[in-house]
Amino acid sequence: MKSDWYVVQTLVRSEVKACANLERQGFTTYFPRYSKRRRHARRTEIVTAPLFPRYLFVKAETGLHRWRSINGTFGVSRIVEFGGEPACIDSDIVNGIRSRECEGLVVLAPQVRTGAAVRFRDGAFYESIGLVEEADDERRVLVLLDILGRKVRVNVDVAALEAI
Template structure:
């Protein structure tokens, strides 16, 4: 049996996972804890790591219809006419980052106004000013420093480092 990528109906990842389990089909919807401001108060909420998606391990010939008709499932993600297989190492990699049932994401401590350096990509080596983290993503907004102008740039959080660490 292989792992496949499943697209859930909007905000029904956990319902889809529960219904697949009822059919004795292994599924995995990694979760994270996030702190969000609601009505002026900070609250910890549980959210899927990949909103709208989960993983399921099943026999394609035997269980495909069960999976596609499970409550909460929108469809099996396809590449052309072939269901999207997910390598076991990806599932194990996600599971290895779990603590107390939730995926632990690396925390970065950048402060607004701090100078950072971009480590990869087309802007590698350039200095920028950290502006803010973008909510619910692993991206940050930076102000790119240049001699003649400053430009706003959005990059993956992993691609920047503190200038003091260089």
């Protein structure tokens, strides 16, 4: 029997419920999540968020499982299909996402590059705009800011910046 990965669309904020119910039926599931910084009411907190909101991966043996049972599972909206057949995902894609995990969460690459204009989303320089001078692999970025007519280098966490 051949096992393949398939994509399942869930109901709104029902990914965890869908995973539990699918696993109870004998399917293997993968629900990738990442850490993100959320600002609300002048507070910043780190929360876990779905990498693909409303979607998860299901691994199933093609001859063993019935696809209609996936669509009838609590928390599931539908299995993604093309031409009436469930859409198969290459296992290298799922393995690639899993290889970027650390402590169960996917680590995302910084979205800023050298020379890009960025805005500070957090900290003492909130809403200031600067240019990325250097980005390293440790999630730190060296940014050039124009403060009082002088160029100043600031070393900050990439999570405190957004590309503009």
